[in-house]
Amino acid sequence: MSTLDKEKSLAALRQMMVIRDFEETADKLCLRGKVPGGMHNSSGQEAAAVGVMSALAPDDVIATTHRSHHHTLAKGFTPKSVMAELFAKSTGVSGGRGGSMHLAGVERGHFGGNGIVGAGVGIAMGAALGIQVLKDKKVSVGFVGDGGMNTGRTWEAINMAVIYKLPFIIICDNNQYAVETFVGRVTGGGDLAKRASGFGLPSFNINGQDVEEVYKYTAEARERALAGEGPTFINAVTYRYYGHNVGEKGQYRTQEEIAEWRTSKDPIDYFTGVVLERKFATQQEIDDMRASVRTEIDEAVAFAESSPEPAISTITQGVDSGKLGIQL
Amino acid sequence: MSTLDKEKSLAALRQMMVIRDFEETADKLCLRGKVPGGMHNSSGQEAAAVGVMSALAPDDVIATTHRSHHHTLAKGFTPKSVMAELFAKSTGVSGGRGGSMHLAGVERGHFGGNGIVGAGVGIAMGAALGIQVLKDKKVSVGFVGDGGMNTGRTWEAINMAVIYKLPFIIICDNNQYAVETFVGRVTGGGDLAKRASGFGLPSFNINGQDVEEVYKYTAEARERALAGEGPTFINAVTYRYYGHNVGEKGQYRTQEEIAEWRTSKDPIDYFTGVVLERKFATQQEIDDMRASVRTEIDEAVAFAESSPEPAISTITQGVDSGKLGIQL
Amino acid sequence: MSTDTTVKANATPTYSEAFQSGVREEMTRNKGIFILGTDLQERGGHFAQVKGIAQEFGFDRVKDSPISEAAMVAAGMGSAMYGCHPIIDLNFIDFSLGAMDEIINQAAKIRFMFNKPVPLVIRATSGIALGGAHHCNSLESFFAHTAGLSLAVPSTPMDVKGLIKTALRNEDPVIFLMHKKLSGIRGEIKGDDYFVPFGKAATIKPGKDAVIISYGYSVVTANKAAQALEAEGISVEVIDLRTLYPLDTDAINAAVQKFGRVVVVDEAPLFGSITAEIAATATEANFGSLKGPIVRVGAARAPLSANPAMSEAAIPSVDSISAAVKKVMKY
Amino acid sequence: MSTDTTVKANATPTYSEAFQSGVREEMTRNKGIFILGTDLQERGGHFAQVKGIAQEFGFDRVKDSPISEAAMVAAGMGSAMYGCHPIIDLNFIDFSLGAMDEIINQAAKIRFMFNKPVPLVIRATSGIALGGAHHCNSLESFFAHTAGLSLAVPSTPMDVKGLIKTALRNEDPVIFLMHKKLSGIRGEIKGDDYFVPFGKAATIKPGKDAVIISYGYSVVTANKAAQALEAEGISVEVIDLRTLYPLDTDAINAAVQKFGRVVVVDEAPLFGSITAEIAATATEANFGSLKGPIVRVGAARAPLSANPAMSEAAIPSVDSISAAVKKVMKY
Numbered sequence A, B: 001m002s003t004l005d006k007e008k009s010l011a012a013l014r015q016m017m018v019i020r021d022f023e024e025t026a027d028k029l030c031l032r033g034k035v036p037g038g039m040h041n042s043s044g045q046e047a048a049a050v051g052v053m054s055a056l057a058p059d060d061v062i063a064t065t066h067r068s069h070h071h072t073l074a075k076g077f078t079p080k081s082v083m084a085e086l087f088a089k090s091t092g093v094s095g096g097r098g099g100s101m102h103l104a105g106v107e108r109g110h111f112g113g114n115g116i117v118g119a120g121v122g123i124a125m126g127a128a129l130g131i132q133v134l135k136d137k138k139v140s141v142g143f144v145g146d147g148g149m150n151t152g153r154t155w156e157a158i159n160m161a162v163i164y165k166l167p168f169i170i171i172c173d174n175n176q177y178a179v180e181t182f183v184g185r186v187t188g189g190g191d192l193a194k195r196a197s198g199f200g201l202p203s204f205n206i207n208g209q210d211v212e213e214v215y216k217y218t219a220e221a222r223e224r225a226l227a228g229e230g231p232t233f234i235n236a237v238t239y240r241y242y243g244h245n246v247g248e249k250g251q252y253r254t255q256e257e258i259a260e261w262r263t264s265k266d267p268i269d270y271f272t273g274v275v276l277e278r279k280f281a282t283q284q285e286i287d288d289m290r291a292s293v294r295t296e297i298d299e300a301v302a303f304a305e306s307s308p309e310p311a312i313s314t315i316t317q318g319v320d321s322g323k324l325g326i327q328l
Numbered sequence C, D: 001m002s003t004d005t006t007v008k009a010n011a012t013p014t015y016s017e018a019f020q021s022g023v024r025e026e027m028t029r030n031k032g033i034f035i036l037g038t039d040l041q042e043r044g045g046h047f048a049q050v051k052g053i054a055q056e057f058g059f060d061r062v063k064d065s066p067i068s069e070a071a072m073v074a075a076g077m078g079s080a081m082y083g084c085h086p087i088i089d090l091n092f093i094d095f096s097l098g099a100m101d102e103i104i105n106q107a108a109k110i111r112f113m114f115n116k117p118v119p120l121v122i123r124a125t126s127g128i129a130l131g132g133a134h135h136c137n138s139l140e141s142f143f144a145h146t147a148g149l150s151l152a153v154p155s156t157p158m159d160v161k162g163l164i165k166t167a168l169r170n171e172d173p174v175i176f177l178m179h180k181k182l183s184g185i186r187g188e189i190k191g192d193d194y195f196v197p198f199g200k201a202a203t204i205k206p207g208k209d210a211v212i213i214s215y216g217y218s219v220v221t222a223n224k225a226a227q228a229l230e231a232e233g234i235s236v237e238v239i240d241l242r243t244l245y246p247l248d249t250d251a252i253n254a255a256v257q258k259f260g261r262v263v264v265v266d267e268a269p270l271f272g273s274i275t276a277e278i279a280a281t282a283t284e285a286n287f288g289s290l291k292g293p294i295v296r297v298g299a300a301r302a303p304l305s306a307n308p309a310m311s312e313a314a315i316p317s318v319d320s321i322s323a324a325v326k327k328v329m330k331y
């Protein structure tokens, strides 16, 4: 399971294109005020998301962060339903209540983005415990950013997963910055896999720009998890091309740094090269793929635009099961 | 600074005796209802407390846990003032408001015991930051139990101390059990120094029954801290002879295990041997020392017994500086 | 299935044993229920509240946890979303302060945001007794204020059992608070099919002249005050709310309308206590029925002291409650 | 010392700049003041609230933190006990949920237990705006309920500056909440010697017929309602509490006695909001002066939605506040 076959490769490439196009489109719409509350663009980080999902079964569980469009799309949610949620429309994955940071589809194994740094890891760990208690054959994956590796709850969750040997994989979607803070400035020890391994689980620093490398480490982690061998930590080093939040620039990194990642380490460019080299597709097919993606995203925008707002009358609905609790 | 000289050795030995006698006396008084709310007996753990304090200057800062009589006595608070606090009397170190878990003397560098596992580490880290901000030449020491190594806040504090290079020492007072839970059952990875070193600070597993070993590692850590080299983690492996709380027995460990530690690894017996061997004292002098300790503890009990209760009228005093805040 | 520690229906078990009894019945019925907390398997929890359950249902269903409150609640939340119905045992409610994000920001909001119920019970021992400032936080108002949470505060073995069974059939997160000073009290409990619904207060003692509305251990103190006042010729009704959310506003409104003389008591610091919500809303709804203002009795605005006399003096007593009743009787 | 970003007294800076101005003055005076939080040095905080201060006072006194809220507050507490006067900037108040033990159980109780003041300011942006459920928690009632904490909730640039200066002279922990929707509003501020005392409400608009008591952004909405009602011939006074603890009970009592028609407004979920404390205590103290019950206006019992229209509909509006005033006018 170290490389992706033709079918999976093409699917992965297309998925990365979907994410990129989605994000760049949404970013512009956000600047035009279409995404209430702003959004966190994941452009540049496609391989880590798609590599992980390529190794998962459809009903494996994930829980993630405030930056989660890429995870959600890679998990198989349609651009329409995700874009609609960004627009806070009733047809969105969370009915327009969640917004960009709270994409979810619990019945389909997406336990949600999160407004709180690190919280998704705990929820995913809990799902892994549920899998274990109910004796299912699935794994649960928790995403966290490099910034989230300094919040205590992340380590509590990792420790708990280790001692219970939970079917759990923790992926650090390490884009090297938390808002404007470079990971090296706030991360004692510097080496996240070394940190994690001190908690007693297999831990790896990997190239998050190579979708196959991410796939391979995730697939192996999944095997271990299903075999009852417990959790794995994967630190996938990647890069975000845009600001933390849409519209933000800041002086915390150089234009050269961004350009270097964009031009020499872009995950889509890189994997397009792999696909061409392996002759899984011709250049023409790649171009067609990109065009079909374009259409799909255009349709997603149209869908989101034309979708109805949630009904105002629902603001107090679905909070709990009602004043007297369940009927006994 | 690898051994203690004669004067320091005798002081350390006597201090350990004070702690042991204090704890065994207080334990019995607690069973007789004299210590409201119960107490956590530290018998067996004397060397870790006294070793650390032997390496500190009087105005270095400590903050500690629910099990802190030993730290407080070793820090130089009199048995009288500590016993009185256990009795919740007005003459106690915290005026009878704190009780056994909340021994403190902030002006003298004791930033308090704590009812919350792990919280003392954060407070001590904060004190270290204060030392750094005000450019003083001191260190701050945070104590935590083995159980407290699984609470996230502990790792947040350690990470923060590393990145700011704070003059901070964290001592795991590792008595191997958290209430009835053996450290090995709940500690992913098992090796606490390895865990800590992943956060980028010098980290050591040491013999917490040898007061000199504890002294040596602490003294070296203190040197590093004063030289601006940042924090150190020391996992001092020790053992508690009594139950978690006074009166508690439980089936979680064997009588043999307790007997083995008591007979072959007792810190006072061990160091008495060292003192005799180095001819720092004769057997007679040791016996006299023990007798004088006995008297001191008897006096502490008498003092606590005869001390007045805090005035009931003070229950709402000292909560804050008053309704309108400071006078401007 | 039954063991030595199993409590029979109609026996007079303790409050802690009543909890066990309800949990056992529900665990038998629902394989998705498991319990997670510190020192549960052998010790059975700090207050013996789950004693023997691990031995009966297996160590897979009673899990000993590291001291990691945030992870404990997250484990409960994630597994509840997955399909279990966990009981997270936080030991003392004070320790919930280390898991507040998980409780307030996450568990309580998931159903609203994701249209997915989170059937999670968070059990803890609460209330004021010895133990000092860090072990005596009254956090009821925090939880009651949070949309998405229910909050059960039983004061009798019967209600503990009836409410935990309801909690374990409830789809949403329930904070289940068991008062320290009640752990050992004994009383009858009922069988497998007895449930106490959420949002239904109980009349502990009927009365004719005034009403005291309370919950938790304060019900015991209020009842003592009511008994004492009886001797002085004042007949006071005592109502035990049993859950603070949902709150039995029907019972509260009826009592306010009937008596017009109302005292509300709990042992949380008075300023901002849930008694303020009860008094404010009941006043707004029933102003015309009131013979005078609702009087609240609560704790001093201060941390609790380790000194027993100081601690006692800070919270409502038979005397302070009686004085409040006499005050409303003067209207 | 002054830089481009320094705001001059009597200019009309923004709410965020007013904060900066007060902090600068106090930092100049007291070397023990430092600021710790995420992304402060270059970015100046999420709302530019400390923009330029690191450049002016040095990176030692404005520290960028890892995302470790518990450690941040602990750092503040320990250094305050040691002798500093830190400002811990938690960014959004929602993130305080990850540091609740440090705030509620530790910082608030140390003075009582150890007879040692903890001069600590915890600043955060609060209130309801866009951002969804995790970024719109109204936690005022949590903090106000906690003995040992003060809670400042300024609604104007003048008060932000005057209150942060007072907070930085206060010996005890202060929670300092700056409302999201106010960040950019402009207004006059005063100079170095102007302090707003804690526990002193301000009259935002005088009136003759009824009074609205409020704080934070709700003061703006309440004021709009009052202006609108003026056109309908109802003259409403608007009081801004400015601090929720200490609470200006003198001002509240005076207003209740004067008008007898009282509306209390905030945007926290109504059930258990601090408005309940205000209404309950004011009613108990001034029952005879009331022409009818105090009416509270607050938010729905629900998490906030990402959808702007849903979110707006959940909180008090000019209409709902006006309706409440009309209700009390009917007494």
Ligand SMILES: Cc1ncc(C[n+]2csc(CCOP(=O)(O)OP(=O)(O)O)c2C)c(N)n1
Residues within 6 Å of the ligand: A040, A065, A066, A067, A115, A116, A117, A144, A145, A146, A147, A148, A149, A151, A175, A176, A177, A178, A179, A244, D038, D067, D069, D091, D095, D098
């Ligand atoms: C507990 C908490 N603290 C602070 C924030 C504010 N915040 C939102 S995203 C973010 C940076 C997160 O960085 P990282 O984990 O690396 O994720 P990235 O944004 O790079 O994907 C911060 C500080 C938050 N949402 N939650």
Ligand SMILES: Cc1ncc(C[n+]2csc(CCOP(=O)(O)OP(=O)(O)O)c2C)c(N)n1
Residues within 6 Å of the ligand: B040, B065, B066, B067, B115, B116, B117, B144, B145, B146, B147, B148, B149, B151, B175, B176, B177, B178, B179, B244, C038, C067, C069, C091, C095, C098
């Ligand atoms: C946050 C928190 N969780 C749980 C507890 C209850 N508790 C008190 S002491 C203790 C065990 C602590 O074990 P350890 O840290 O090893 O210290 P020791 O008692 O062995 O000295 C527990 C679980 C607490 N006080 N605080």
Ligand SMILES: [Mg+2]
Residues within 6 Å of the ligand: A145, A146, A147, A173, A174, A175, A176, A177, A178, A179
């Ligand atoms: Mg990042």
Ligand SMILES: [Mg+2]
Residues within 6 Å of the ligand: B145, B146, B147, B173, B174, B175, B176, B177, B178, B179
């Ligand atoms: Mg221990």
